Structures are given as structure tokens and as C-alpha cells.
Amino acid sequence: MSNELEFLSRRVASGKLSRRDFLGRAAALGVTATFANSLLSNAARAAGPIKGGTLKAGLVGGESTNSLDPALMMTQVPFAFGKCWGEMIVELSPDGKLENRIAEEIGASDDAKTWTLKIRDGVEFHNGKTVTAQDVAATLERHSDEKSKSGALGYMKGIATIKASGKEVVLTLKEANADLPYLLSDYHLIVQPNGGKDKPDAGISAGPYVVKTNEPGVRHGGERFANYWQGDKMGHADQIEVIVINDATARTAALQGGQVNMINRVEPKIVDLIKHVPGVTIRNHAGPGHYVFIMHCNTAPFDNNDLRMALKLAIDREEMLTKVLRGYGSLGNDFPINASYPLFTEIEQRKYDPDKAKFHYKKSGHDGSILLRTSDVAFPGAVDAAQLFQQSAAKAGITLELKREPGDGYWNEVWNKQPFCASYWGGRSTQDQMYSTAYLSTADWNDTRFIRPDFDKMVLAARAELDEAKRKQMYHDMAVMVRDDGGLILPMFNQFIDATGAKVDGWVDDPHQELMNGYALAKCWLQA
Amino acid sequence: MSSPILKLIAQRIALGILLLLAISVLIFAGTQILPGDVAQAILGQSATPESLANLREQLGLNDPAYVRYFHWLGGVLTGDLGTAMSSGQDIATSIKGRLWNTLFLAFWAAIVAVPLAIILGLIAVRYRNGWVDKLISGLALASTSFPEFFIGYVLVYFFAVKWQIFPGISTVYDGMPFGERMQAIALPATALTLVVLAHMMRMTRAAILNVMQSAYVETAELKGLSAFAVIRKHAFPNAIAPIINVVMLNLAYLIVGVVVVEVIFVYPGMGQYLVDHVTKRDVPVVQAVGLIFAAVYISLNIIADIAAIIANPRLRHPK
Numbered sequence: 026m027s028n029e030l031e032f033l034s035r036r037v038a039s040g041k042l043s044r045r046d047f048l049g050r051a052a053a054l055g056v057t058a059t060f061a062n063s064l065l066s067n068a069a070r071a072a073g074p075i076k077g078g079t080l081k082a083g084l085v086g087g088e089s090t091n092s093l094d095p096a097l098m099m100t101q102v103p104f105a106f107g108k109c110w111g112e113m114i115v116e117l118s119p120d121g122k123l124e125n126r127i128a129e130e131i132g133a134s135d136d137a138k139t140w141t142l143k144i145r146d147g148v149e150f151h152n153g154k155t156v157t158a159q160d161v162a163a164t165l166e167r168h169s170d171e172k173s174k175s176g177a178l179g180y181m182k183g184i185a186t187i188k189a190s191g192k193e194v195v196l197t198l199k200e201a202n203a204d205l206p207y208l209l210s211d212y213h214l215i216v217q218p219n220g221g222k223d224k225p226d227a228g229i230s231a232g233p234y235v236v237k238t239n240e241p242g243v244r245h246g247g248e249r250f251a252n253y254w255q256g257d258k259m260g261h262a263d264q265i266e267v268i269v270i271n272d273a274t275a276r277t278a279a280l281q282g283g284q285v286n287m288i289n290r291v292e293p294k295i296v297d298l299i300k301h302v303p304g305v306t307i308r309n310h311a312g313p314g315h316y317v318f319i320m321h322c323n324t325a326p327f328d329n330n331d332l333r334m335a336l337k338l339a340i341d342r343e344e345m346l347t348k349v350l351r352g353y354g355s356l357g358n359d360f361p362i363n364a365s366y367p368l369f370t371e372i373e374q375r376k377y378d379p380d381k382a383k384f385h386y387k388k389s390g391h392d393g394s395i396l397l398r399t400s401d402v403a404f405p406g407a408v409d410a411a412q413l414f415q416q417s418a419a420k421a422g423i424t425l426e427l428k429r430e431p432g433d434g435y436w437n438e439v440w441n442k443q444p445f446c447a448s449y450w451g452g453r454s455t456q457d458q459m460y461s462t463a464y465l466s467t468a469d470w471n472d473t474r475f476i477r478p479d480f481d482k483m484v485l486a487a488r489a490e491l492d493e494a495k496r497k498q499m500y501h502d503m504a505v506m507v508r509d510d511g512g513l514i515l516p517m518f519n520q521f522i523d524a525t526g527a528k529v530d531g532w533v534d535d536p537h538q539e540l541m542n543g544y545a546l547a548k549c550w551l552q553a
Numbered sequence: 554m555s556s557p558i559l560k561l562i563a564q565r566i567a568l569g570i571l572l573l574l575a576i577s578v579l580i581f582a583g584t585q586i587l588p589g590d591v592a593q594a595i596l597g598q599s600a601t602p603e604s605l606a607n608l609r610e611q612l613g614l615n616d617p618a619y620v621r622y623f624h625w626l627g628g629v630l631t632g633d634l635g636t637a638m639s640s641g642q643d644i645a646t647s648i649k650g651r652l653w654n655t656l657f658l659a660f661w662a663a664i665v666a667v668p669l670a671i672i673l674g675l676i677a678v679r680y681r682n683g684w685v686d687k688l689i690s691g692l693a694l695a696s697t698s699f700p701e702f703f704i705g706y707v708l709v710y711f712f713a714v715k716w717q718i719f720p721g722i723s724t725v726y727d728g729m730p731f732g733e734r735m736q737a738i739a740l741p742a743t744a745l746t747l748v749v750l751a752h753m754m755r756m757t758r759a760a761i762l763n764v765m766q767s768a769y770v771e772t773a774e775l776k777g778l779s780a781f782a783v784i785r786k787h788a789f790p791n792a793i794a795p796i797i798n799v800v801m802l803n804l805a806y807l808i809v810g811v812v813v814v815e816v817i818f819v820y821p822g823m824g825q826y827l828v829d830h831v832t833k834r835d836v837p838v839v840q841a842v843g844l845i846f847a848a849v850y851i852s853l854n855i856i857a858d859i860a861a862i863i864a865n866p867r868l869r870h871p872k
Contacts, residue, residue, distance in 0.1 A: 083722070088829040089647070090640045174604055241640065242829055243821040244724055268724050270819050274706055278721040279819075282713040285722075437593040469601040 030054060030064055062306060074531055078551040080262035082540070083276050083285035087269030089242030093228040095215040096168060096175035101289060101539065104212055106245045106267050108543035110151075111215030112231035114142065114161060115206050117454055117542065119535040121367055123206050127156055127216050127231065131209075137201040137489055142194040142209075148254045150218050151235045162189035163220025165196070168213060177213040179462060179469070201489035203496070207455045212543065233260030233547050244268045261531070261550035277524075280305060286529050286551070289539050291522040292405060293351040304527030309353055309520045310534040313365045313452025313459075316349075316404040316519055317357075318397065318414065320512035321474040324444040330510055331389035337375060338382035341417040342516040348413060349406040353522055357515035360504040361463070365536040366456050368493070370501045372508060382421035394424040398439050402432035403447035410516070411447055441472045448472065454537060456500045457488050464507060473512030480506055528552045558862065565858055569851045573844070577629075580843040581622045584836045590614055593834070625840065635837040637830070644841050648826070652845065654725060655815075655822035658738050659807035662745035666807075667800055670750050674757025674796075675789070679780055681762065690758070693751035705744045705817040712740055722819040741818040745811060749803040756799035760792035767791075794861035801857035809846040 033047050051061035086101025098107055115131065118124040125131065130143040148156040167173060169181035186197045198205065215221075215230050228236035231254070234247030245267045249260045268285060270276040273292055279285045281302055291299065291307065300307055320327035320336070327333060342356050355363065358375055399411035408429060415425040430439050430446075439446050453459040462468055465484055466476040480503065487499040507513060521539035525532060531549040535542040541549075592608040609615060616624075628635055634644040673693070677686045696704065713721025723737040764770060765788055773787045812824035819825075823842060830838035 088833065089826050090637065090829055090833050090835060092640050171603065172607055174608060178604065179601065238726070240726065240821070242825065244726065268722065268819065270722060272816055272819070275709065275722055275817055275819055278709045278714050282709075282717055282721045284713075284720055 030056065030061070074261045074550040075553050076261055076263070076550070077553075078262050079264040079266060080287075080529075080546055080549060080551060081266045081268060081285040082287045082289075082546055083268045083270040083279045084288065084540075085269075085271050085273070085276060085290045087242055087245075087267070087271070091241040092226045093236065093239060094225040095213050095217070095221065096173060096177070096225060098213055099176060102245070102267055102269055104538070105289075105540050105543045105546065106247075107212060107215055108232070109234040109247050109265055109267075109547050110228055110230055110232045110236050112148065112156075113212075114164075114209045114214060114216060117207070117210050117537050119533050119537075119541070121365070121536065123210070127161060128209075131206050133203070133205070133491075135491075137203045137205070137491060138198050140196045140198070140205050142196070144192050144194065145254070146192075148231050149252045150231050151229045151250055152218060154218055156216060156231055158189040158192055158194045160218055160220060161216055162187050162194045163222055164214060164216050165194070165220070167220040167222055167225070175213055177211045180208045180211060180458065200485060202457070203488060203491050204455045204457045208458065210454060212538075234265055237264075238266075242269055259544070259547045261548070262546070265546045267546070280524055280526050283526060285526070287523060287525045287540070287545055287549070289521075289523050291524050293349070293353045293522065296351065296353060296522060299524065306525050306529075306532075308523040308525060308532055308534065310536060311355060311363070311365060311518065312521050312536050312538065313363060313454075314519050314521070315357055315361060315363075315450050315452065315515055316407070316410065316517050317361075317448050317450060318411075318514040318516075319446060319448050319473050320514070321444040322510075322512040323474040323476060326389070326391045326395065327444055327512060329389045329391065331385045332391050333512060334509075335382045335384075335386035335389060335421070335423060336395075336418070337514050338378045338385065339418040339421040339423050340414050340514055340516050341377040342375075343377070344417065345410055345413050345516045349410045350517055350519060353520045354517045355520075357517045358508060359511070359513055359515050360508040361450060361452070361459050361513065361515060362456055362500070362504055363518050365452070366459075368456055368497045368500050370497060370504070372501070372504055375508070377417060379417075379421035382418075382423065386421065386423055394426040396426050396428060396445060398428045398430050398443050398446040400430040400432050400435045400439070400447065402435050403440070404449040404519070407447040407449075414516075441470065451538075456503075457484065460484050460503060460507075461488075464511070475507070475511050475513075477506070477510070525549075561862055562859055565855045569855050572851055573847060576847040577626060577840075577844055578622070580840050580847070581618075581625065583843075584839050585618055590834055625837070629841075629844065634841040637838050638833075638835050644838055648823070648841060648845070650727065651821060651823050651826045654820065655808055655811065655824070657725075657734075658741060658745070658811065658820065658822060659804065661735075661738060662742045662749070662807050663804055665742065666746040666749050666803070667753065669746070670753035670800075671757050671796065673750075674754045674761065675781075675784055677754070677758045678761045678765070678784055678788075681758075686758075690755070693754050696747040697751035701744060701748055701813045702817055704747050705741070705814055708740045708744055709817070724819055724821065726821075738820070741811075741814050741820055744814050744818075745807055748814075749806060753796075753799050753803050757792075757796050760795040761788045764788045764792045790864075793864045797860045797864070798857045801853045801860075805850045805853045808849050 030051060033050055048061055082105065084102050084105060088100065091103050095107060095111060098104055113126045114128045116124045116126050127145055127148055128142040129145040132141045133139070142161065144156065144158045144161055150156060165181065165184065165187050168175040168177045169184050175181070183199050183202060184196055185199045188195045217230055228239060233250055233253045235250045237248045238244060238246035247265045249263055253260050270279055276288045277291070277295065277299055280288045296307055299305055320333055322328060337359055346352065346354055346356060356374060358372060362369055397411055399407050401408055411427050415427055418425050440448050453462060461484060463470045463472060464475050464480065465471065466478065466481050483499060483503050487496050490496045490499065523540055528551050529549050530552050532545065533541060592605050592614060625635065634648070636643055637647065673689050677689045680686050709721040712719045719739045720737055721740065723741050725734050725737050761784060770783060770787055773783045811822065812828060815822045815824035816828060827839065827842045
């Protein structure tokens with residue numbers, strides 16, 4: 026049966042059979058429409074991309090305050106549009122490996138302190154200039170300047186010197202870092218002429234699309250760049266357009282009405298409803314993003330590890346996963362790493378255990394209620410999740426008092442300020458990045474106030490370790506430490522849920538970020 | 554004869570300007586109470602103490618509040634609304650297009666809503682207490698009672714998703730052909746019409762009914778004029794002042810109250826612009842938009858007053 030289907034799907038791809046006939050045959054063979062559709066898109070992908078048309082995305086996460094300056098990109102729309110017009114030094118490929126882009130080759134010294142980037146020949150900027158090592162060096166300089174407002178500054182600070190000579194850029198680091206190439210895949214580091222030092226928001230880089238319209242908060246449009254260096258891999262549609270649709274209902278309606286070809290952030294609660302809309306495909310996949318409750322380890326009563334353990338045991342992760350995420354996610358285990366990280370190792374899953382929680386709670390000597398702050402903006406469903414937590418904790422004899430905070434100002438008044446609140450992390454591309462951003466004693470975003478010199482030493486040691494097996498073990502030990510002593514309660518990892526309309530092909534699930542790590546518009550194409 | 558009118562008009566305008574000044578103080582004070590500051594909001598979760606300090610310095614957030622108020626007021630009086638803190642764009646330039654979009658949408662909604670409301674009001678009076686009156690009033694009340702987002706979503710569901718007659722999102726842009734633009738605003742304009750229709754229609758009906766109690770209407774009826782003629786010739790002209798008043802109020806609403814409708818239909822007008830910048834704590838933009846909204850509101854009210862004075866000679870001679 027599958028042979029016949031495969032044969033038929035190839036006939037569709039080569040234009041010898043109509044899509045409708047194929048779906049009819051597939052139904053006759055007892056195959057679900059979803060499976061048949063995925064077969065079709067596989068076949069179409071094998072047949073190769075189709076050039077032409079206008080691909081449109083309706084996305085949440087754009088504001089009229091957005092700018093084309095890559096340093097200031099924070100939300101989803103600049104991120105996704107940036108991947109269309111920008112070209113990176115390196116990029117993460119969907120299978121988790123590194124893919125060289127403007128850098129043709131990356132080499133490290135034995136101590137992982139000096140890194141050499143060899144710059145690819147013949148890559149052209151939209152203004153006709155050729156990309157040089159100087160441009161790459163200037164880009165890195167701009168983002169690592171202490172005065173810069175770049176979102177990548179946190180990682181870039183570790184670079185001591187940047188030198189460009191001939192076709193090479195040589196970086197020396199303050200401390201050894203085996204993960205440097207991963208850091209260079211940060212989406213802020215779009216290579217610009219002279220690093221964007223002259224005109225950071227000019228929107229000129231070497232990506233597959235040239236910026237044609239830029240109306241922040243409304244829409245952004247691009248036209249295929251004729252001299253793109255990898256025209257066979259990206260830039261299939263003649264034109265792309267990003268329409269900012271922040272309202273979830275309007276976004277879904279735009280996809281259903283055919284005004285856009287793809288949308289991001291489908292709410293878990295409506296996935297099952299729109300799954301049945303003809304032509305609409307839900308593209309959900311796991312990623313490193315996680316929903317959390319964070320406690321400050323240095324603030325009473327959370328400075329007591331028994332109390333922290335009691336709370337960790339008093340949360341019903343499974344219930345939360347089914348009720349808040351409707352299954353579109355995976356269980357968390359109180360450390361911020363999951364299988365989407367390259368050096369992940371399994372650790373025994375922590376389960377809801379009211380009796381054990383009761384035991385630790387008693388041992389902590391605390392009584393009275395505990396104040397948990399939550400808000401809709403902490404993560405979608407955070408208020409419901411907090412209520413579930415309250416109920417499951419009550420069964421262990423722990424009283425949680427909930428305070429619903431206004432969404433406005435949540436990130437500066439509550440998160441990283443109040444001792445116990447709900448929050449969200451988008452995850453990072455490597456364990457080192459994740460731990461350095463939020464678990465080092467000195468990290469600006471150490472939102473659990475996890476202050477452990479021994480842990481800091483482990484992070485630095487793992488960063489410099491080039492032996493993968495040893496590094497894996499180190500990260501395992503660090504995870505256990507965060508899990509058992511830290512202030513993080515991590516009930517679940519969320520999935521990215523995007524959706525595409527009829528005729529969209531070439532979709533490849535990418536575990537790093539939503540919309541194929543932002544490349545959906547650049548890499549997908551419209552069926553003829 | 555005309556000088557007392559001119560004097561009254563001048564008085565109203567002077568009052569309006571004074572009011573606007575008072576509002577500017579309120580707006581400025583209000584934006585100071587917002588939690589957090591613009592530097593924190595721009596950087597959001599990625600704020601570090603150093604980048605915060607850098608940005609605050611750069612944006613001049615370290616000056617005392619009154620200094621910033623007079624600085625701002627001086628700018629506004631010379632036509633300079635300042636630059637948006639978050640994006641560095643000139644506010645007057647970015648608002649121009651947005652304001653035009655909002656006015657365009659309000660204009661077409663008004664073109665449909667105002668005559669429709671008045672005609673429906675007249676019909677309701679003509680058949681007062683009959684089933685036609687009850688039907689009109691009932692439907693109008695129902696459409697006002699539903700929140701705007703509900704009406705918006707219902708329209709989107711039927712006209713954009715189910716029948717696919719009109720687009721569900723109304724992104725308009727410069728240089729868009731007129732026909733396409735009209736198609737794009739069809740649904741938001743309809744939603745706005747439904748929202749403001751009932752108020753105007755009910756007020757028209759009430760105002761005319763009020764006049765219908767007068768002796769001269771009775772006289773007109775006794776003269777044997779037809780019911781419509783009585784309403785058109787005798788009742789309506791005398792009810793025009795309150796009708797103009799409610800129409801102006803609703804026109805103001807069409808411009809300053811469309812935030813929800815603009816968000817639902819993704820319409821690039823002033824409402825969305827304001828919402829975006831409020832969440833970013835972009836004070837200069839919030840102030841500018843607030844002031845423009847206040848100015849629109851006050852001017853429409855002045856126009857309503859003046860029209861009422863012209864329509865009703867008795868108002869020209871205060872007792």
C-alpha cells in the first residue's frame with residue numbers, strides 16, 4: 026500500500042496527477058488526510074522547490090516601535106523578518122549541527138581561546154558590495170561594545186579582541202569557550218556593511234530578500250535578492266510579506282481566510298479546532314522554551330532547601346501539561362535543559378508526591394501561606410497553571426496564596442525582583458549559554474538567585490573542555506545540582522505551534538525557534 | 554446680530570484651548586505614574602544594569618518632571634512632537650499616516666452611520682410604539698450591547714472566514730488602490746457603524762419625540778399635515794441641536810475610541826499606535842496621541858455647540 030501511495034505522491038509532485046485525485050486515492054486506501062498530506066509534501070520537497078509567488082506570514086510579536094537595527098531585535102516579527110534579509114556568520118541547522126554561512130570555516134586553538142573565522146568568497150550585500158572580513162569584524166565589534174544596546178551583548182562581552190586580516194577574522198576570548206560558534210549563531214549578529222556602524226537600521230545585509238517595505242508594527246516586505254549566494258536553497262518566493270497580527274483570533278482568521286500562508290503562536294486550546302480546517306496544517310514541534318515558577322534561593326522562606334524541595338514535589342507536572350498545554354509540550358524536571366540541547370542527558374523524572382512534599386515542608390519548619398505572583402504575560406496560561414499548582418500543593422498541606430499581577434510592567438516590577446513568581450524562558454542554543462545567562466552567581470538574569478561558587482567553577486570548566494564525553498558528564502552534574510538545590514520549578518517545556526495554509530511546501534521542523542528558526546518565509550515555497 | 558454669535562464662538566474656542574492646556578498637564582502627570590520607565594520597557598527581559606543606565610542617560614530620563622513638561626509643551630506649540638524614544642522616529646511623521654488612516658476609516662463609518670441613524674430615528678418616530686419602532690430599537694439596542702470585539706469577531710467569522718467576501722485583516726498601506734482600500738476597511742467600518750448607530754438613532758428618536766409634545770406640532774397635526782411632513786417640517790428642525798450634539802459625540806468616538814476595532818482588524822491607525830507605545834512606556838508618543846485625541850474631542854464639541862447656537866436662536870440670548 027505504501028509503495029503505491031509513494032508512487033502516486035511522486036506523480037503529484039511531477040504534475041502528472043492532481044492533488045485532489047491523490048487525496049481521493051489515499052482515502053480509498055484508508056489513509057488519514059493528515060498522513061496523505063505529509064506524504065505529498067515530502068514528495069514535493071523531493072521534487073524540489075518551486076520559484077515564484079508571494080509568501081505571506083501573519084505573526085504576533087511586532088510593534089510600531091520595532092527597528093531594522095539587528096541589535097535591537099527582541100520580538101518575533103523582527104526576528105523572522107531579520108532571517109529573510111539578514112545573513113549570519115554561522116547558523117544552527119535543523120538537525121542541531123552548525124552550518125557555516127558567511128564563515129566558510131571556523132577553527133579554534135587547542136585551549137579554545139583563539140578562534141579563526143575564514144570568510145567565504147563572493148557573498149554579496151544588497152548594495153552590491155562584497156562581504157569582507159572587515160565587515161564581519163565590525164559587526165562583532167558593534168555588538169560587543171560595552172555601550173551597545175545589543176541583545177547579544179551578554180555573550181559578546183567574553184570577546185577580548187577582534188582582528189580582521191585578509192580573508193580571516195581572529196577572535197581572542199577572555200576565557201576559553203568551546204561553544205563560541207554556537208554563540209555566533211545568535212540572531213542579532215546579522216552581518217552588515219561595516220558592521221552597521223554607519224547606519225544600523227538600513228536593513229542591508231546579504232540575505233535572500235531585499236527589504237522593500239518596512240512599516241514597523243504593520244507590515245514588512247521583501248523582494249528576492251537576485252545575487253543571493255545560495256539561491257537554490259533559499260528565497261523561493263518572488264516576494265515575502267510579514268503582516269503583524271498580534272490578536273490571536275485575527276491571526277487564525279487570516280490563515281483560514283487565506284490572507285496569509287502561515288502564522289505563529291497558535292494557542293494550544295484552539296489547536297484541535299483549527300486542525301480540522303481544510304488546508305490548514307499545524308506545525309508543532311519541541312524546543313528549548315520552558316514555563317517556570319522561580320524562587321529566590323537567598324530570600325526567606327525560599328532560602329531553605331527543604332521548602333524548595335517541598336514545592337518542587339507539590340506540583341503536578343502531568344496535570345499541568347495536559348490542562349495548560351493540552352499535551353503540546355513535554356514534562357519538565359526542574360532543570361532548564363531538554364533533549365533539544367546537543368549534550369543533554371536524561372535524569373530521573375521528578376513526580377508529584379504530596380506525601381514526600383509534606384515531609385520536606387514539615388522539615389523546613391515553615392508554616393503559613395506562601396505568596397506566588399503570576400500574570401497572563403508570564404506565559405500563556407500562567408494564571409491557570411498557578412491555580413493548578415495551588416490545588417496540588419493544598420493536597421500536600423501547603424497553602425499557596427496567588428497574586429495576579431498586571432501584565433504591564435510584569436518584567437520589570439515582578440520578574441527578577443519578587444522572590445516567587447511565574448516566568449518564561451525561550452531557551453538558548455547550548456547548555457553553556459543557558460547556564461551562563463541565568464545560573465551563574467554573577468549573571469544579570471540570575472532570576473533564582475542561585476549563588477554557588479562551586480557551580481560557577483563547573484560552568485567555566487565545562488566551557489573550556491573540548492572532550493565531549495567529559496563535557497557531557499559535567500553538564501549532567503550541573504543539571505543535578507540545579508534540579509536538587511536550585512530555585513527553579515520547571516513543570517513543562519512548551520512546543521512551538523505554528524500553522525501553514527494550503528499550498529505551503531518545504532516546511533522542515535526546526536527545534537531551535539518557531540517558524541523553522543525564523544527561516545519559514547525564506548525556505549518554504551508555494552505549490553504551483 | 555452676528556457679533557454676539559462671533560463673541561460666543563470666540564469664547565468657546567478660548568475655553569477649548571484652556572481645556573486643552575489643562576488636559577496636557579493631566580496627560581503628562583498620567584504618563585509619569587506608569588510603572589517602570591521607557592528604558593526598562595525597551596530592553597525588557599534583556600535589560601542589564603549597564604545597558605539601562607546607558608539608555609536612561611541617552612534618553613534624558615534623569616531630568617526632573619517639570620523641566621521635561623515645559624520642554625515638551627514648548628515643542629508642541631512650535632509643531633514639534635519630539636521623537637519616539639523606543640524607535641527614534643519623528644513622532645509627527647509617523648502619526649501623520651496613522652491619523653490619516655484613522656480619519657479615513659472614521660469618515661466612511663460616519664458616512665454610513667449618521668444618515669442611517671437619523672433616517673432610522675425618523676422612521677421609528679413615525680411608527681412610534683408600533684412593531685417597526687420596536688424592531689428598530691431592539692436591533693439597535695442589541696448592537697450597542699455587544700462589545701466591539703464580539704461584533705468584530707462575528708463579522709470576521711462570517712464575512713472573512715466562512716464566505717470569504719471581505720478580508721479579515723485590514724492592513725492598508727500608502728499607494729494602495731482606492732477599491733482595494735475600500736474593500737479592506739469594509740468590515741471595520743461596518744463594526745464601527747454598528748457600535749455607534751444605536752446611540753445616534755435613539756437620541757434622534759428621543760429628541761424628536763420630545764418636540765412632538767409641543768403645541769405647534771399638535772397644531773400642525775390638526776392642520777391635517779401627513780405624519781412624515783409634520784416630523785420633517787416642524788419637529789426635526791427644532792430637534793436638530795441635540796441630534797448634532799450626539800452625532801458629534803459619536804464622530805469623536807469614531808476617531809478616539811476605535812482602539813479595540815483597530816486591534817482586531819489589524820488596522821494601522823492611531824489606536825494601534827497608541828497601544829504599542831503605552832506598553833513600551835514611550836512617553837512622548839503617548840502624550841502626543843493623547844493630546845491629539847483631546848484636541849479632536851474638544852473641537853468636535855465646540856462645533857456641536859456652535860451648530861446648536863446657530864440652529865436655535867434662543868441660545869444666542871442668554872437670560
